[in-house]
Amino acid sequence: MNYAAAKQYYEREGHLRVPRKHIERIVGQDQEERQHKLGAWIGNQRSRAATLTPERVELLSRHRQCDGREGRCRHPRGAAAGV
Template structure:
């Protein structure tokens, strides 16, 4: 409603495939860099500028994207485990791999998504995937 304030939205809250929580965190963290028009539109949506926090509190907060980086690490670990056991990196899309810590990784889906998003991967990430035998990571 007009004039209302948006409540806290946890990073990882997905709406139509977008992480709205992480987006809101990024907007608030970069509030000073936003143009006046961007700030005005956010205020109209109920987003308020961040309150001033101490330097200690700001450093203690986890960074946005941490979950995504963790997902990449879990996917690489699952792929390495699968490749060592099966001798191939060709994974059925429906395959789930259980890591030693009990975490289940939907490896086939992760691999498909990672390949389709390879343009956004860092050089280091592509090197790690190429090192496991993924040809598309070498050509990217």
């Protein structure tokens, strides 16, 4: 669900520079609204980048393009996106 929350935020805002305290509300498959601490989750993913599995890195990389330097990523529209 955190990936869905990140995708929803990205599609609405055009970036993933999510404030640490941001809570994203999404509607699940069961039509229930859920609140995700997206800012904290994104921050945690960034801090654990070196230990993520290749599958998780792929999921997180779908909305960004990196130039090879740590923390220097851009999403496809050109704005900086740390994750």
